[in-house]
Amino acid sequence: MSSFPSVVLNTGHQMPVLGLGTYKLCGPEEVFQAVDAALAAGYRAFDSAAVYRNEVDLGKALRELLPKHGLTREDVFITSKLGPKDQGEKAMEGALHSLSQLNLGYIDLYLIHWPGTQGLPVTDQRNPGNRAQSWVALEELHGQGKLRSIGVSNYTPAHMRELMQSCKVPPAVLQVEFxxxxxxxxxRSLCKEYGVCFQAYSSLGKGELLTDPLINEVANDCKRTPAQVLLRWAAQQGVPVLPKSSDPDRIEKNAEIFDFTLSDTDMDRLSALDCGHNFCWDPSEVA
Known part of the structure; x- marks a missing residue:
């Protein structure tokens, strides 16, 4: 069984600090192999999305592999996300489709993946209304127990303030590049104020941060990999992480972040690299 730490969401549900990101995991064999390796390494959280096109394969792999690892559905935490094409009036249909694709009874955490709407310009003034309509649908499914927690991804401070002013159920999680x-x-300050869990994706900067001289210096000093240092930097701040890999050895290595601590000096040196740089998409222009 996993002994990894978890955080308690504002819904009362526990979410593991470490999860397997499944972006770019493609096809039943690759998904099965990655999930098998992750479960063996102690992962109990898996992060998918409608746009990843792997919900069916992830659900099937978990149904087959949980008994092998002595686990039940209740032992794992599954996240998926509403595709931008379903933002607005199609949100209920999109969320129910994710539920059907995963076929795991319920989804632990369901996020609005992006504040904009596919097919609309980022500055289109229909985007705020579509976001609000999506949230109402998620609130309804949350009330039915089909989505145990609901949240958002790629929201800016302005998007978060807008949501908090109108929602009946506050978001449990904000997942962003970090x-x-x-x-x-x-x-991070807003999430703390609102009681929302701040969760990281792209902790390795699409792999580009693995060659950063300072990150490598810190890794050499503590005899760890650059990836482990980056994941530990976030987790040590209480920020859950979702490293993605299809390689069983790397999946195992990425889980080895709870048996060492970065010094305060190294934490500060790493944080001083902040330059506001997005390696992934930048939502700041979305109306």
Whole structure:
């Protein structure tokens, strides 16, 4: 069984600090192998999305593999996300489709993946209304127990304030890009104020941070990999992480972040790399 730490969401549900990101995991064999390796390494959380096109394969792999590892559905935490094409009036249909694709009874955490709407310009003034309509649908499914917690991804401080003013159920999680070059202080402060869990994706900066000289210096000093240092930097701040890999050895290595601690000096040196740089998409222009 996993002994990894978890955080308690504002819904009362526990979410593991470490999860397996499944972006770019493609096809039943690759998904099965990654999930098998992750479960063996102690992972109990898996992060998918409608746009990843792997919900069916993830659900099937878990149904087959949980008994092998002596686990039940209740032992794992599954996240998926509403595709931007379903933002607005199609949100209920999109969320129910994710539920059907995963076929695991319920989804632990369901996020609005992006504040904009596919097919609309980012500055289109219909985007706020579509976001609000999506949230109402998620609130309804949350009330039915089909989505145990609901949240958002890629929201800016302005998007978060807008949601908090209108929602009946507050978001449990905000999932955004977070690493030493993008420390997101305003969003982290807002999440703390609102009681929302701040969760990281792209902790390795799409792999580009693995060659950073300072990160490598810290890794050499503590005899760890650059990836482990980056994941530990976030987790040590209480920020859950979602490293993605299809390689069983790397999946196992990425889980080895709870048996060492970075010094305060190294934490500060890494945080000083912050330059507001997005390696992934930048939602700041979305109306």
């Amino acid at each position: 690493h030493p070059q993008l420390c997101q202080p305003e969003l």
